[in-house]
Amino acid sequence: MKIHLTSVFVDDQAKAEHFYTEILGFVKKYDVPVGEKDRWLTVVSPDEPDGTELLLEPAGHPAVKPYRDALVNDGIPLAQFAVDDVKAEHQRLRGLGVRFTQEPLEMGPVTTAVFDDTCGNLIQIATKPQ
Amino acid sequence: MADDLFKALADPTRRTILDELTEKSGQTLFEICARLSMKHQLGISRQAVSQHLAVLEAAGLVETRREGRYKFHDLNTAPLRQIAERWLVPDTSGSKENTA
Numbered sequence: 001m002k003i004h005l006t007s008v009f010v011d012d013q014a015k016a017e018h019f020y021t022e023i024l025g026f027v028k029k030y031d032v033p034v035g036e037k038d039r040w041l042t043v044v045s046p047d048e049p050d051g052t053e054l055l056l057e058p059a060g061h062p063a064v065k066p067y068r069d070a071l072v073n074d075g076i077p078l079a080q081f082a083v084d085d086v087k088a089e090h091q092r093l094r095g096l097g098v099r100f101t102q103e104p105l106e107m108g109p110v111t112t113a114v115f116d117d118t119c120g121n122l123i124q125i126a127t128k129p130q
Numbered sequence: 131m132a133d134d135l136f137k138a139l140a141d142p143t144r145r146t147i148l149d150e151l152t153e154k155s156g157q158t159l160f161e162i163c164a165r166l167s168m169k170h171q172l173g174i175s176r177q178a179v180s181q182h183l184a185v186l187e188a189a190g191l192v193e194t195r196r197e198g199r200y201k202f203h204d205l206n207t208a209p210l211r212q213i214a215e216r217w218l219v220p221d222t223s224g225s226k227e228n229t230a
Contacts, residue, residue: 072199074176075158101200102161103154107168114160116200 005042007055008079009064010119013041016056019118023096024081029053054079059120068120075101077114077124086111086127132216135209138189144182146170148191151205156195158202159183 010016020026026043030053034040038060042053059065071078083089086104090113094100101122102114112126138144143166150165151157157165163179166172183203186192190209195202 069199073201075160075200077160101158101202102164105161105164107164110168112164114158 003052005053005055006079007057008117008119008121008123009059009061009068010056010117010121011059012119013039013056013058016117016119017041017043020054020056023093023098026054056119064120072116072120072122075114075122077122079121080124080126082128083125084127086113086125089113089125132212134185134189135191135212138185138191141182141185143172143174144186146172147179147182147186148205151192151203155205156202158200162203 017028017031020043021028025046027046027049028041029044029049030040030042032040038058041056043056044051044053059068068078090100090104093115098118099116100113101116102112102124104111104113110126112124114122114124117123146166147162150162150169159176159180162183163174163176166174166179183192187194191206193204193206195204
């Protein structure tokens, strides 16, 4: 069994496409219309074009809002992405106006930070344990 | 109020939370939990951390601040003055700055 796709709910797919590609630097893999206005929209890391896809899924279901509001209230991230250098990535994203709810924090071998993806989620970035 | 303060300070986990907020004020519940588990190896549930924070908040040592959809916890050391003022005799031999 392999994990080839995971998803985050996003308030607005167009806004999410912009944030996840232009700001975070992922590349779009699939963009297929589904139904009247929704899209099957996935992105991948440019480092791993055949790697795990992230589905930017419409947040239309009524259960999504209370679920995400409760998690965001407590600062809990919904996904984690690996970066080589959390502090450098934090600097880069801050320069692009990204709001962090947790500044880079060194905890033993791992450094993490948490930011708002502007689409309703908090996202954690972390260094890969060596 | 004094009882709340002493009760809040009586627990080692709550003192550790205050240590971490001293290092950086303005933390989400998630960050406080991460610091307790990763830095201090405390196996403690999020619900238990929430309860500790509620005790600290009742004592006035922690204040919560809402910014948009997020909630941050700030340190407020002002109530600790009550302890100093209750027993410590002002040092009259020192300079005026020390008695402030």
